[in-house]
Amino acid sequence: MNQWNQLTDIFSCNCSENTIPECAADNICIAWPSIISCIDQAFTGQNRRKALDFGCGGGLFCRKLYELGFTVTGYDQAEELVKAARLNNPEGVTITNSYAMAAENGKYDLITSIMVFQFIADIETTIQKIIPLLQPNGLIIFAVFNPEFIEENSDSEVFSGFNQKQSGYMELKKGVKVEVYNRTEADYRTIFNKFGWQEVFLDYPAFTEEFLARYQMPFATNKPEYLIQAFKNNNL
Numbered sequence: 397m398n399q400w401n402q403l404t405d406i407f408s409c410n411c412s413e414n415t416i417p418e419c420a421a422d423n424i425c426i427a428w429p430s431i432i433s434c435i436d437q438a439f440t441g442q443n444r445r446k447a448l449d450f451g452c453g454g455g456l457f458c459r460k461l462y463e464l465g466f467t468v469t470g471y472d473q474a475e476e477l478v479k480a481a482r483l484n485n486p487e488g489v490t491i492t493n494s495y496a497m498a499a500e501n502g503k504y505d506l507i508t509s510i511m512v513f514q515f516i517a518d519i520e521t522t523i524q525k526i527i528p529l530l531q532p533n534g535l536i537i538f539a540v541f542n543p544e545f546i547e548e549n550s551d552s553e554v555f556s557g558f559n560q561k562q563s564g565y566m567e568l569k570k571g572v573k574v575e576v577y578n579r580t581e582a583d584y585r586t587i588f589n590k591f592g593w594q595e596v597f598l599d600y601p602a603f604t605e606e607f608l609a610r611y612q613m614p615f616a617t618n619k620p621e622y623l624i625q626a627f628k629n630n631n632l
């Protein structure tokens with residue numbers, strides 16, 4: 397059974413009201429604005445066509461992409477999260493756990509992937525598989541854990557087993573330990589460069605005082621939680 401199904405309550409926070417669900421507050425308030433600023437720079441209006449959210453979880457960012465004017469496909473391997481993502485999205489958004497269907501939906505102008513790559517062991521193969529789904533001049537943007545944030549939290553209730561190693565565990569719910577592969581911006585740059593893709597955006601958005609006054613996080617927040625990078629292939 398896919399481990400992520402056991403975390404459906406955390407990643408499928410109901411967002412039917414227009415409020416920010418507590419369980420996704422750091423993602424929505426800290427990572428999203430950085431990702432959206434990059435999307436706004438790259439897509440100024442008419443070119444907001446097809447977007448794929450790879451590892452869409454409960455589908456909150458699919459809904460945001462739809463509101464931003466994209467035709468959206470959300471793909472995730474976990475069946476229970478896919479069900480939740482369907483409930484969280486309007487009918488016009490396609491949510492699937494079939495990679496073949498996500499690939500068939502055509503060449504995308506934008507691929508987003510928020511907090512997914514660090515859970516994939518063979519990330520090079522995955523990146524090699526998904527970048528051909530982009531149009532020439534398409535953009536891929538992703539968020540992963542900032543390695544300094546993992547280091548700061550490496551012996552906490554949530555993160556364990558890193559001990560200077562490249563992988564360890566994240567335990568958001570007692571008994572459900574998910575393996576995390578801690579990679580740096582240089583690691584991702586090396587992979588994308590190998591396939592001829594160049595970095596066009598890099599950000600480590602910090603926790604703001606306003607956010608920390610409002611939300612309690614179950615980990616230390618001195619270091620930015622997210623590493624956000626975007627790549628393009630200008631040679632296509």
Ligand SMILES: C[S@@+](CC[C@H](N)C(=O)[O-])C[C@H]1O[C@@H](n2cnc3c(N)ncnc32)[C@H](O)[C@@H]1O
Nearest residue numbers: 400451452453472473474477510511512515516
């Ligand atoms: C931390 S959740 C993030 C979900 C969502 N992107 C968000 O920001 O809330 C990680 C997601 O990655 C998905 N995932 C993990 N490995 C994957 C893979 N190889 N292919 C597609 N999705 C994957 C999981 O099913 C889970 O929904």
